[in-house]
Every structure is written in C-alpha cells, then in structure tokens.
Amino acid sequence: MPSVNGMTTAIVSSPVPTTTAHRGIVRQLLTDSAYAIVGFPLAVVGFVAVVVGLTVGAGLIAIGVGLPVLAGALLLARGLADLDRVTIGRVVRRPVIRPAYRAAATDAGPVRRMLTVIGDGQSWLDALHAMIKFVLSIFAFVVTVTWWAAALGGVFSWAYDWAIPRSPGNTDLNTLIGLGSGTGPRLLLHTAIGVFALLTLPFVVRGVALLQAGVSKTMLSDVAALRSTTATVASPAEQRLTQVTMELAAARRDLR
Numbered sequence: 001m002p003s004v005n006g007m008t009t010a011i012v013s014s015p016v017p018t019t020t021a022h023r024g025i026v027r028q029l030l031t032d033s034a035y036a037i038v039g040f041p042l043a044v045v046g047f048v049a050v051v052v053g054l055t056v057g058a059g060l061i062a063i064g065v066g067l068p069v070l071a072g073a074l075l076l077a078r079g080l081a082d083l084d085r086v087t088i089g090r091v092v093r094r095p096v097i098r099p100a101y102r103a104a105a106t107d108a109g110p111v112r113r114m115l116t117v118i119g120d121g122q123s124w125l126d127a128l129h130a131m132i133k134f135v136l137s138i139f140a141f142v143v144t145v146t147w148w149a150a151a152l153g154g155v156f157s158w159a160y161d162w163a164i165p166r167s168p169g170n171t172d173l174n175t176l177i178g179l180g181s182g183t184g185p186r187l188l189l190h191t192a193i194g195v196f197a198l199l200t201l202p203f204v205v206r207g208v209a210l211l212q213a214g215v216s217k218t219m220l221s222d223v224a225a226l227r228s229t230t231a232t233v234a235s236p237a238e239q240r241l242t243q244v245t246m247e248l249a250a251a252r253r254d255l256r
Contacts, residue, residue: 029202032209033148035091036140039212043130043137046080049073050130071114074123081126081220084133088220091213099224122224129219136215140208147197147204154194158187 053073060066078101085096101123104116117123161183174185 025202029205031090032205033144035087035209035213036137036144036205039087039133040137040141042080042083043134046077046130047134050077050080050127054127067111067114067118071117074117074120074127077126077130078123080130084129084216085220088213088217091209092217096217096221097225099221125219125223129216132219133212133216136212140212143208144205147201150197151194151201152198154190154192154196155198157190157194161187161190 050073053069053076057066057068057070057073060069082098085098089096099122102116102120104113108116172181172186172189174189175181177189179185179189
C-alpha cells in the first residue's frame with residue numbers, strides 16, 4: 001500500500017464505473033423498449049393514413065381533386081419521418097440527419113407547391129418507409145412485449161401462482177418435460193424461464209430495436225446522404241469533361 005507522510009493509506013476501488021455501466025444498460029433498455037412499444041401504434045396510424053391518402057389521391061387525380069390529397073399524404077409522411085428521425089437517434093446513439101427536401105419558389109402558386117411536394121423523391125421514400133415500418137414495428141412490438149412478459153411473469157410467478165385456477169385434469173409444463181408435478185417444480189421452472197428472459201432481455205430488445213432503427217435510418221437519412229455524396233463526387237468530373245469539350249472546340253476553330 002502507498003504511504004503518505006509515513007501513514008499507510010488503503011486504496012479502495014470505486015464502484016462508480018460498474019454502477020454507471022449498469023445504469024447505462026437499464027437506460028438503453030428502457031429507451032429501446034419505448035421505441036418498440038410506443039412506435040407500434042404510431043406505425044399503425046402512419047401506415048393507415050399514408051396508404052389511404054395515396055390511394056384516394058391517386059383515384060381522384062382524374063377529377064382534379066387528387067393532387068392536394070396526394071400532396072397532403074406525402075407531407076404527412078414527411079412529418080412522421082421527422083418524428084422517426086428523433087426517436088431513431090436515441091436508439092442508434094447519434095443524430096440522424098434530415099435530408100434537404102425540394103422546395104418551391106417563394107412566389108410559387110398552390111399548384112406549383114403541390115407539384116413540388118409530389119415530385120420530391122425523399123417524400124416518396126418517406127411514404128414507403130411508413131409502409132415498411134408498419135411490418136417491422138409488428139415484429140419489434142411482439143418480441144419486446146413477449147420478452148418483458150416472460151421476464152416479469154416468470155420472476156414474480158411466486159406472487160400470483162396461487163391465484164391461478166387449475167382444473168383437476170390440468171397438466172403443467174413441468175410435468176410434461178419430466179420435472180415432476182406440484183407447486184414446487186412449477187415455480188422452479190417458471191422462475192428459471194423468467195431469469196433467462198430477464199438476463200437476455202437487454203440483448204433481445206436491443207437487437208429488434210436496432211433492426212427497425214437501422215432500416216428506418218437507411219431510408220430516412222442514409223439514401224439521401226449517399227445521393228448527395230455521389231452528386232458531389234460527380235461534379236468535378238462533369239466540370240473536367242466540360243472543360244475538355246471546350247478545349248477541343250477551340251482547337252478545331254484554330255485548325256480552321
């Protein structure tokens with residue numbers, strides 16, 4: 001032990017890092033769970049509203065009413081996408097960049113503004129995301145709720161097992177798999193299932209949340225970023241090609 005002024009001091013390891021890590025795991029678990037559970041009803045609302053809006057708008061195009069309906073559905077998809085970008089950022093632990101949408105001129109009329117929204121590729125990608133998110137959110141919601149129910153229901157089975165009615169001919173799972181019959185083997189099996197579900201809960205919920213958030217991030221941010229990068233890279237090449245073309249044209253004039 002190190003000595004200070006002749007006095008021996010003991011070094012006590014601080015439990016703060018371990019405690020902080022545990023709090024981080026719990027915090028992330030709650031964040032991922034909220035993303036999967038709360039995101040499901042939002043996905044249902046978004047799916048119904050966007051699909052109905054696009055379908056009705058496309059059907060009414062012929063009589064001239066479909067244009068504002070289509071634009072409204074795409075603007076709704078854009079608003080839902082903005083909300084998703086905020087929640088996705090909390091799951092992936094980094095900000096999700098909002099792409100630049102096509103904007104109409106300040107003096108553009110209503111029809112021109114609606115056509116600008118309808119002609120924007122990212123707005124259609126947002127609408128497609130609302131449909132795909134609906135499918136992913138069902139999977140994430142079911143897995144998350146099932147794992148939470150198995151964990152809490154199994155760990156606390158001792159508290160409510162007595163209140164569950166059982167008929168004389170009822171055969172429990174513990175009996176079927178050869179662990180014996182009766183309250184003891186039943187509670188032992190249920191508790192073991194609950195402990196397993198509780199220990200794997202952060203990893204399972206994290207996995208389904210990252211799956212849904214990863215697909216959403218790709219559609220709502222990464223595609224636009226890749227398209228912007230490709231355009232930026234292509235611009236110097238296009239400039240060089242234009243310069244070569246001009247030089248060739250000048251050389252032909254000099255030969256004449």
